[in-house]
Amino acid sequence: xxxxxxSLARSNGRGVSAxxxxxxxxxxxxxxSGDLHAIAPLSIELPAGEAVSIVGxxxxxxxxxxxxxxxxxxxxxGEIRVGHQVVAKPVPDIGIVFQRDLLLDWRTVLxxxxxxxxxxxxSGLEGRARELLQEFDVGAFADSYPWQLxxxxxxxVAIARALLTRPALLFLDEPFSALDALTRDQMNVxxxxxxxxxxxxxLLITHSxxxxxxxxxxxxxxxxxxxxxxxxxxxxxxRPRRLAIRETAEFTSIGRRIREHFEKVGVLVG
Amino acid sequence: xxxxxxxxxxxxxxxxSVKTPASGAGSLAAGMLWPLLSGAIGLALWEGLVRLFxxxxxxxxxxxxxxxxxxxQWWYLLSQLAITTFAAGLGLVMAIVFGLAxxxxxxxxxxxxxxxxxxxxxxxxxxxxxxxPLFLVWFGFGLQSEMFFVVAFTFFPVIVNTVTGLKSADPxxxxxxxxxxxxxxxxxxxxQFPSALPSICAGIKLAVTLAPVGxxxxxxxxxxxxxxxxxxxAVGDMDTPLxxxxxxxxxxxxxxxxxxxxxxxxxxxxx
Numbered sequence: 110x111x112x113x114x115x116s117l118a119r120s121n122g123r124g125v126s127a128x129x130x131x132x133x134x135x136x137x138x139x140x141x142s143g144d145l146h147a148i149a150p151l152s153i154e155l156p157a158g159e160a161v162s163i164v165g166x167x168x169x170x171x172x173x174x175x176x177x178x179x180x181x182x183x184x185x186x187g188e189i190r191v192g193h194q195v196v197a198k199p200v201p202d203i204g205i206v207f208q209r210d211l212l213l214d215w216r217t218v219l220x221x222x223x224x225x226x227x228x229x230x231x232s233g234l235e236g237r238a239r240e241l242l243q244e245f246d247v248g249a250f251a252d253s254y255p256w257q258l259x260x261x262x263x264x265x266v267a268i269a270r271a272l273l274t275r276p277a278l279l280f281l282d283e284p285f286s287a288l289d290a291l292t293r294d295q296m297n298v299x300x301x302x303x304x305x306x307x308x309x310x311x312l313l314i315t316h317s318x319x320x321x322x323x324x325x326x327x328x329x330x331x332x333x334x335x336x337x338x339x340x341x342x343x344x345x346x347x348r349p350r351r352l353a354i355r356e357t358a359e360f361t362s363i364g365r366r367i368r369e370h371f372e373k374v375g376v377l378v379g
Numbered sequence: 380x381x382x383x384x385x386x387x388x389x390x391x392x393x394x395x396s397v398k399t400p401a402s403g404a405g406s407l408a409a410g411m412l413w414p415l416l417s418g419a420i421g422l423a424l425w426e427g428l429v430r431l432f433x434x435x436x437x438x439x440x441x442x443x444x445x446x447x448x449x450x451x452q453w454w455y456l457l458s459q460l461a462i463t464t465f466a467a468g469l470g471l472v473m474a475i476v477f478g479l480a481x482x483x484x485x486x487x488x489x490x491x492x493x494x495x496x497x498x499x500x501x502x503x504x505x506x507x508x509x510x511x512p513l514f515l516v517w518f519g520f521g522l523q524s525e526m527f528f529v530v531a532f533t534f535f536p537v538i539v540n541t542v543t544g545l546k547s548a549d550p551x552x553x554x555x556x557x558x559x560x561x562x563x564x565x566x567x568x569x570x571q572f573p574s575a576l577p578s579i580c581a582g583i584k585l586a587v588t589l590a591p592v593g594x595x596x597x598x599x600x601x602x603x604x605x606x607x608x609x610x611x612x613a614v615g616d617m618d619t620p621l622x623x624x625x626x627x628x629x630x631x632x633x634x635x636x637x638x639x640x641x642x643x644x645x646x647x648x649x650x
Contacts, residue, residue, distance in 0.1 A: 179558055181554065181557065181558060199557060199558055199560060201559070201560035203558065205558050207551060207555065209551060211549070211551055211552050211555050213552065213569075213570070213573070224556070224559070224569070225559045227569070228556055228559040228560060228561045228565055228569070229559065229560060
């Protein structure tokens with residue numbers, strides 16, 4: 110789908126990940142009561158294989174941004190490229206994890222993970238599906254039905270489903286916000302481990318400052334409506350990461366820097 | 380359809396083991412006892428009163444006479460029942476096929492939806508019995524007329540429930556498979572149809588109970604065979620015991636359970 114060139118990076122000989130490039134992208138929703146300026150003109154360059162978090166207040170256009178990059182919605186102005194391809198229709202080479210796991214109740218766990226392969230007409234991925242489930246500690250539940258799993262397990266199945274076809278991009282739209290704090294920590298560790306092994310370009314959208322830092326090489330801080338990038342922060346920690354790094358001075362100082370942005374725009378009152 | 384998202388296995392198993400099967404059989408027998416008893420008393424009263432007041436048989440036959448008629452004419456009754464069932468079944472199958480196809484078309488296209496749905500609502504409001512004589516004009520005397528009347532009688536619950544079911548699919552699940560690159564047909568097959576099955580099943584269940592009624596009305600008007608025709612003829616001949624026998628046979632045959640569990644199995648096959 111995407112031509113092999115310098116915008117693609119081969120990682121660990123596994124998947125081929127793609128870069129993302131946004132140039133002056135703007136989104137305005139027209140309505141009877143006036144226009145809603147969802148995203149201010151913004152430009153972002155994400156190299157292939159990078160793990161990026163977008164953190165911002167509710168309604169800052171994070172999810173809109175993701176829908177635009179995935180090609181599920183068209184920008185009002187500006188240009189989006191995935192690899193070297195200009196995005197004009199849904200980008201097929203992309204795995205998306207939503208806030209709700211969206212598992213299909215009438216399929217087994219394995220059947221759910223294999224769904225993207227069926228849609229794309231690919232066969233022979235059952236071995237990969239079972240491997241992913243094994244890696245996510247839900248291998249024993251491959252033949253169970255979703256209702257037999259806990260919330261954390263269901264979301265792990267959803268991530269396995271997103272990764273099945275070795276997509277060039279992995280998008281996670283507030284994937285852990287419905288989980289309890291402890292499960293959420295486990296999922297964060299799992300996610301950053303998967304990013305390392307799969308080497309896929311990752312875009313994580315979250316409300317949690319801690320999660321944004323822990324799971325990414327780079328954090329983009331978004332302001333409220335219209336959405337704009339307020340800061341672009343490198344996260345220097347080595348992978349694989351342990352939860353303990355969250356208590357280091359370096360980690361907390363990044364957290365403080367992000368919080369200060371939110372205080373400045375009035376989202377947080379210090 | 381969806382069970383709570385955070386239900387651990389242990390809890391589900393515990394919930395399942397709470398139901399004790401021991402008391403089930405006993406309470407069922409006890410539950411059957413009282414209605415059977417009241418039924419027997421009712422029949423005995425009926426029999427006694429008819430004999431006591433010497434009610435003419437063409438006005439009200441005694442239960443014993445009805446039973447005798449059923450035993451004597453069982454072959455005639457069953458063969459007419461078979462004809463009615465055949466017409467009802469054929470009409471039902473056609474109604475299901477049309478209903479599913481039309482439901483899918485209405486869900487798939489906004490244009491079809493806007494053009495057809497208002498007329499369906501209007502057509503649904505017309506009492507079907509009123510137009511039964513027209514079927515005689517359109518399709519002539521016999522099975523075909525009866526069958527098309529069954530279609531008209533059972534089509535609506537199928538289509539209404541199909542459309543409701545298809546539209547009830549989770550929009551986020553549809554967005555998800557669209558993001559995977561699914562075609563509209565794939566969205567229908569993988570998400571909308573499985574999501575709609577419980578609703579479609581409910582529609583078919585309704586249609587199954589309506590179909591024999593439709594067939595009998597069709598026979599009243601436009602047929603020279605079947606239970607409906609038998610009933611009209613028996614009443615015309617003042618053979619009231621035969622009419623009662625026909626009503627009894629019809630009631631027993633259509634009170635059987637609907638085979639919807641079988642339809643549920645389709646869900647697992649298609650997904």
